Amino acid sequence: QRVESRRDLLPFFRPKLPGTSRELATHRAEFVHQGEAIGSQPNRLPLLLDMLGERLQFERIGVRLYEALIAKREDLGDAAYGTTLPTILDLQRIGRDELQHFFLIRDVILELGGDPTMMTPSADVVTMLGNSLIQVLTDPRTDFKQCLQAILAAELQDSDGWMLLIEVARTAGRVSLAAEFEAAHEQELEHLELVRKWLHAS
Numbered sequence: 001q002r003v004e005s006r007r008d009l010l011p012f013f014r015p016k017l018p019g020t021s022r023e024l025a026t027h028r029a030e031f032v033h034q035g036e037a038i039g040s041q042p043n044r045l046p047l048l049l050d051m052l053g054e055r056l057q058f059e060r061i062g063v064r065l066y067e068a069l070i071a072k073r074e075d076l077g078d079a080a081y082g083t084t085l086p087t088i089l090d091l092q093r094i095g096r097d098e099l100q101h102f103f104l105i106r107d108v109i110l111e112l113g114g115d116p117t118m119m120t121p122s123a124d125v126v127t128m129l130g131n132s133l134i135q136v137l138t139d140p141r142t143d144f145k146q147c148l149q150a151i152l153a154a155e156l157q158d159s160d161g162w163m164l165l166i167e168v169a170r171t172a173g174r175v176s177l178a179a180e181f182e183a184a185h186e187q188e189l190e191h192l193e194l195v196r197k198w199l200h201a202s
Helices: 006-013 021-034 045-081 088-111 121-138 144-171 175-201
Strands: none
Touching (some): 045 088
16 A cells, blocks of 8 residues: 555654654764765775786786887888888887886885785786787787877876876875886876877878
C-alpha cells in the first residue's frame, strides 16, 4: 500500500537513539568534522609510489622509443630528409636524458622503501600505451614523420605525467622531491619543443 503523506513516513526515519534531535545533530556534526573525506587516502605515500612506478615505466619506454627512432633514422639516412631533421647525436642526447630520469625515479623509489621492479597499477596502464607507440616506430612500413608523430604523443604524455607527479609529491609533503622532478620536467619540455620543430620541418 502506498504511503499517502510525508507524515506517514516519519516513524520509519526516526533514529532509534536516545537524546533530542538537537543533541543528535551536534553528534553528527562532530563526526563530520572528525571524518576523512570519502575516498580519501590517509597515507599518501602509496599514491606517490604508484605515480613513481608509472614514471619509472614510462621513462624506460622512452629510452626504447628513442632507440627505435635512432634505428629508423640510421636506416633512412640524410638523403631521405636532408639536414633539417634531428641528427643521431640529437636523438642520443634525448635518449640519455630519458635514461637519467629513469635512474632518478628508481633511486627515489628505493629511498622511500619501495620496489622499483614492482608493476604498479599506473605503470601497467602506461605499459599498454607505450607498447602501441613502440609498434609504430618499429613497423618497417612507417616513415620518419610518422615516427615523429608517435614520439610527439609520447612527449606530451611524458610532460603531463611529470606535472602530475610533481603535484602528488607536493601534496605528500615531499617538497625537495618535487623540486628534483621540476628539473626533469624542464628537460622534458625541451624535448617536446624539439620534436615539434622536427615534425614541422618534416
